[in-house]
Amino acid sequence: MTERHALICRGLVQCLVASLILEGCSRPSPQADKTPAGAAADPAPATTPATRDSSPRFVNTLWKVSRSSGVEPGQLYVFFADGTLLITSSHSTPALGRWEHRADTLTLIEEGLRHPATVVRLVADTFAITVRGGGKPLDITFVREKAP
Secondary structure, eight states, rough: HHHHHHHHHHHHHHHHHHHHHHHHHHHHHHHHHHHHOOOOOOOSHHHHOOOOGGOTTTTTTTTEEEEESSTEEEEEEOTTTSSSEEEEEEEEEEEEEEEEEEEETTEETTEEEEEEEEEEEETTTEEEEEEEESSSEEEEEEEEEOOO
């Protein structure tokens, strides 16, 4: 790995962490945008669409691969609330994909290919999944990565 590439990756991670922090602070509530000045806000409806608060707990967190049956330890993953998946490491070009979470299935979408996965463990600092596809299942255990 070249020093230049290491600097680029470090800068990418720093930008990523900053965007995660700003994401939580910069977005006004949808109700604030729709309520005219001086008017009382309507009470929330009985059913509301999914909000950031109802997102899975692994969302908008920087995760580092600690152990895997097929992914190199040290790779970084971020599952953004808008469904974007960012994967990067110190010696590869960052990759963007998508992800979906419905019922008990997490689906990773990379280069148009859908990879269904099961969340095996999700606690404060550990996130483990098993990705099932055409071959042998792929186990990935992530740990929460601290900001640089």
